[in-house]
């Protein structure tokens with residue numbers, strides 16, 4: 116059985132799956148999820164992927180594989196780039212409420228564990244969020260051979276007529292050149 120998970124429904128009710136006992140599983144498809152991210156992370160495209168929820172004797176094993184596109188700046192020339200990333204989820208989620216007794220579970224034995232809500236809902240959002248943050252590229256480039264910024268004028272060294280006379284550059288002239296490059300706003 117495959118269900119679709121939409122943006123408003125990253126919380127999945129797993130009470131039925133828990134009741135089926137060890138070995139049971141559900142496959143979910145995640146489509147077109149857009150999340151606000153923390154810090155400097157920006158999504159330039161939706162999160163897509165699939166998740167398997169497998170009943171263990173303690174709770175659920177949550178495994179998934181996703182793709183997304185992050186917005187970033189080229190580490191050499193600072194142009195905006197869209198970086199495709201892939202990430203996985205592999206976590207065990209444990210109940211907060213005992214399914215048979217209905218009583219709260221002692222969570223102190225496993226304080227770091229991912230927990231289901233007290234309505235037996237699994238929230239996929241924090242798991243996806245963490246996966247994205249781990250997938251963040253360290254030094255993205257706009258293209259593999261990006262030459263970066265010119266060390267003389269600070270402009271984009273890949274622009275056509277980019278040549279400087281040899282020898283030391285007058286700092287005032289350098290500032291003027293940098294200003295002109297900025298003013299042209301050549302963005303590609």
Ligand SMILES: [Zn+2]
Pocket residue numbers: 189190191192193194256257258261262263
């Ligand atoms: Zn670049």
Ligand SMILES: [Zn+2]
Pocket residue numbers: 265266267268269270272277278279
């Ligand atoms: Zn230059």
